Amino acid sequence: MSNSTNGATVTADSPKGWVTYRRLLAYVKPYWPAFLLSMLGFMVVAGSQAAFAKLMKHLVDELASPTPNAHWLFAGTIMGVFVVRGLGSFVGSYGIAYVSRSVVHSLRCDIFDTLIRLPSQYFHAHTTGHLLAKVTYNVDQVTGAATGALKTVVREGFTVIGLMGYLVFLNWRLALVFFTVSPLIAWGVRTASKRFRRLSHNIQNSMGDVTHTASEALQGYQVVRIFGGMEYERQRFEKASQRNQQQGMKLVATEAISTPVIQFFVALAMAMLVFMALNPAWNKSMTSGDFISFLTAAGLIVQPLRALAEINNTLQRGIAAAESIFSTMDEPVEVDSGTYRLERVRGEIQIRNLEFQYNTGGQVLKGISVDIKPGETVALVGRSGSGKSTLASLIPRFYDVAPGQILIDGVDINDYQLDNLRQHIALVNQQVVLFAGSLKENIAYAGLGERSDEQIQQAAEAAHVLEFAERMPEGMNTLIGEKGVLLSGGQRQRLAIARAVLKDAPILILDEATSALDTESERHIQAAMEAVMKGRTTLVIAHRLSTIEKADRILVMEQGQIVEQGSHTELLARNGAYAKLHQMQFNESHEQAADASADVVPKELS
CATH class of the missing domain: 1.20.1560.10 (ABC transporter type 1, transmembrane domain)
Structure with missing residues (x-):
C-alpha cells in the first residue's frame, strides 16, 4: 500500500x-x-x-x-x-x-x-x-x-x-x-x-x-x-x-x-x-x-x-x-553557485537570445535580445500575457534563465551571488506585498531598517506617503493591518514605491507600479517617480501608456517577442502595434470621459 x-x-x-x-x-x-x-x-x-x-x-x-x-x-x-x-x-x-x-x-x-x-x-x-x-x-x-x-x-x-x-x-x-x-x-x-x-x-x-x-x-x-x-x-x-x-x-x-x-x-x-x-x-x-x-x-x-x-x-x-x-x-533550493560580488553596479543590462517557459508548458519568451544602458528608462508594453512581467522577473533570477543569457555590467547574472545580485535591484510589484506592522516598518523593511529616520522620511515624501500618513492618528507609526488592509489600493502602492526609493538600488523594476493610483495621485507621484528614476536603470511595465510617454525607449511585446521599439514619438509615427494600442486607450479614455460628463448633466437638459 x-x-x-x-x-x-x-x-x-x-x-x-x-x-x-x-x-x-x-x-x-x-x-x-x-x-x-x-x-x-x-x-x-x-x-x-x-x-x-x-x-x-x-x-x-x-x-x-x-x-x-x-x-x-x-x-x-x-x-x-x-x-x-x-x-x-x-x-x-x-x-x-x-x-x-x-x-x-x-x-x-x-x-x-x-x-x-x-x-x-x-x-x-x-x-x-x-x-x-x-x-x-x-x-x-x-x-x-x-x-x-x-x-x-x-x-x-x-x-x-x-x-x-x-x-x-x-x-x-x-x-x-x-x-x-x-x-x-x-x-x-x-x-x-x-x-x-x-x-x-x-x-x-x-x-x-x-x-x-x-x-x-x-x-x-x-x-x-x-x-x-x-x-x-x-x-x-x-x-x-x-x-x-x-x-x-x-x-x-x-x-x-x-x-x-x-x-x-x-x-x-x-x-x-x-x-x-x-x-x-x-x-x-x-x-x-x-x-x-x-x-x-x-x-x-x-x-x-x-x-x-x-x-x-x-x-x-x-x-x-x-x-x-x-x-x-529535501527539495532543491534556489541555485546559488555564483561567486561574483560588486559593491554597486552601473546598471547596464544586456539580454541575449532569451527564451523561457513555465513548467505548465507553453513558451512565454521567444528569442528576446535587448541592450539597456546605465541610467536608461525602458518601458515594456503589450497586451496581457505578452511576457512583460516574466521578462522583468528573470532579471533578479526569480526563475533560472535557460536558454539565453542576461548580463548586468557584462557579468552573467548566474555568476553573481544571489544576495549580491538582488542587492542591486529594487522592485515594485503590481500585487503589492505589505506586512502587518506600521507604515514606517513597511518602508524600512528588513535590512532597510538600518536607514536613518531622515532617510525614511525623505523616501516617504518622495512617494507621497506623507500626504496620507500625516492625517493618520499615529503618523508613520500607524498600524496598517494584515497585507495593508487598512489602506487604499493607491496608498499601498505608494508605500511599496517608498520602500523601493529607500533601497536606492541602481536598477529599478516597476511592474504596473501606478496601476492602483487615482488620476490625482498619479499626477502627484509621476513627477516624484521621474526624479527617482534619474541615475537609475529603470524597467517600467505599464498598462496605461500615458505613464510611460517620457521613457527613453519603449519595447512593444506580443506573444513573447519584441515587435517594436523606440521612443513614444517614433512609435506613433510608425503607426504600428504601439500606435494601435495608444489609439485604443485614447478612445477608451474619451468614452469614459463622455460617460462621466453625461452622468453630471441635469436630467431635464438631457
Whole structure:
C-alpha cells in the first residue's frame, strides 16, 4: 500500500518510517547532555518499579517471620522509594520535554528556512494552505512523536526492561511466558503501524485542503459576498472538513481496535503466568515472598506495556508528519553557485537570445535580445500575457534563465551571488506585498531598517506617503493591518514605491507600479517617480501608456517577442502595434470621459 503526498510517494510497509524517525532523532544530538540526564531519570523510575516488587517479597517474608522495629524500616523504605521515583520522574520528564521541544523548534525553523529559499516554481505547484499546514499542523504532529511518544517509549521502555529483568532473576522459566507472547504483540503493533501511517498522511493532506479552502475564502471575503459565494464556500469548506473528519475517524477506529487486541495478548500472557505460577511443579523453589514479588512485578509490567502499545498511534502520526516535512526540506533550493560580488553596479543590462517557459508548458519568451544602458528608462508594453512581467522577473533570477543569457555590467547574472545580485535591484510589484506592522516598518523593511529616520522620511515624501500618513492618528507609526488592509489600493502602492526609493538600488523594476493610483495621485507621484528614476536603470511595465510617454525607449511585446521599439514619438509615427494600442486607450479614455460628463448633466437638459 502506498500513499502520495505532494509528489512524494511513501510506502507504508517499507523501513522508510524508521529511517525518517532516526533522521528526526538526529536533531537530538545538539542536546545530548539533557537527553542523557533524562535517560538517567527514567532509569531511576524503572529501577523504583523493580525495587517496589522486591520490597513486596521482603514484606511477605516479614509477615511470616516478624522482626522488631520492622514497621519503621518498611514504612521508611516505601517513602524513600517513592521520593526517589518522584525525583527521577521529574528529571526525566523535564529533560526529555526540553530536548523534544528544542527539536521541534529546530525542525520548524529548518522547514521555514527551506520554504523561503525554494524556487518560484515550487510555489506554483503547491498551495499556500498546504505549505502552512506543514509548518503548523504537521509540526504539531512531530511534537507528539518527539515529545509525548519519545517520553513514553523511553520511560515505559526502561520500566519494562527493568521489570522483565527482575522476573528473569526470580524465575526464568515463568518469565519465558512473556517472551512467547511477545511476537503476537509485535505483530499487532506492526499491523496497526501500517494503517496508522497511511491514514496520517491522508489526514495531513485533508488538513492542507481545509487550510487552503479557509484561507482562500477569508482572504477573498469581499468577492465571496458580492458574488453570492457564501453558501458555495460553506459547502466547499464543509466537504474538506468532512474528509478530514472521516480520515480522523478511521484513525480512531484503528486505534480503538488495535489497543484492545494488544491488551488481550498481554492479558493472555498474565493468565498463562498465573496458571503456571500456581502450579506446584513450577513454583516449588519459590518462597511465598518470591511468589508475591513475581506476581507484583508481572502486574506492574502491564501498564507500561499498554502505554507502549497505545503510543504507536502518536508515533506513526509523527513519523508521517516528519516524512512530509522532510520531503519539503529535501527539495532543491534556489541555485546559488555564483561567486561574483560588486559593491554597486552601473546598471547596464544586456539580454541575449532569451527564451523561457513555465513548467505548465507553453513558451512565454521567444528569442528576446535587448541592450539597456546605465541610467536608461525602458518601458515594456503589450497586451496581457505578452511576457512583460516574466521578462522583468528573470532579471533578479526569480526563475533560472535557460536558454539565453542576461548580463548586468557584462557579468552573467548566474555568476553573481544571489544576495549580491538582488542587492542591486529594487522592485515594485503590481500585487503589492505589505506586512502587518506600521507604515514606517513597511518602508524600512528588513535590512532597510538600518536607514536613518531622515532617510525614511525623505523616501516617504518622495512617494507621497506623507500626504496620507500625516492625517493618520499615529503618523508613520500607524498600524496598517494584515497585507495593508487598512489602506487604499493607491496608498499601498505608494508605500511599496517608498520602500523601493529607500533601497536606492541602481536598477529599478516597476511592474504596473501606478496601476492602483487615482488620476490625482498619479499626477502627484509621476513627477516624484521621474526624479527617482534619474541615475537609475529603470524597467517600467505599464498598462496605461500615458505613464510611460517620457521613457527613453519603449519595447512593444506580443506573444513573447519584441515587435517594436523606440521612443513614444517614433512609435506613433510608425503607426504600428504601439500606435494601435495608444489609439485604443485614447478612445477608451474619451468614452469614459463622455460617460462621466453625461452622468453630471441635469436630467431635464438631457
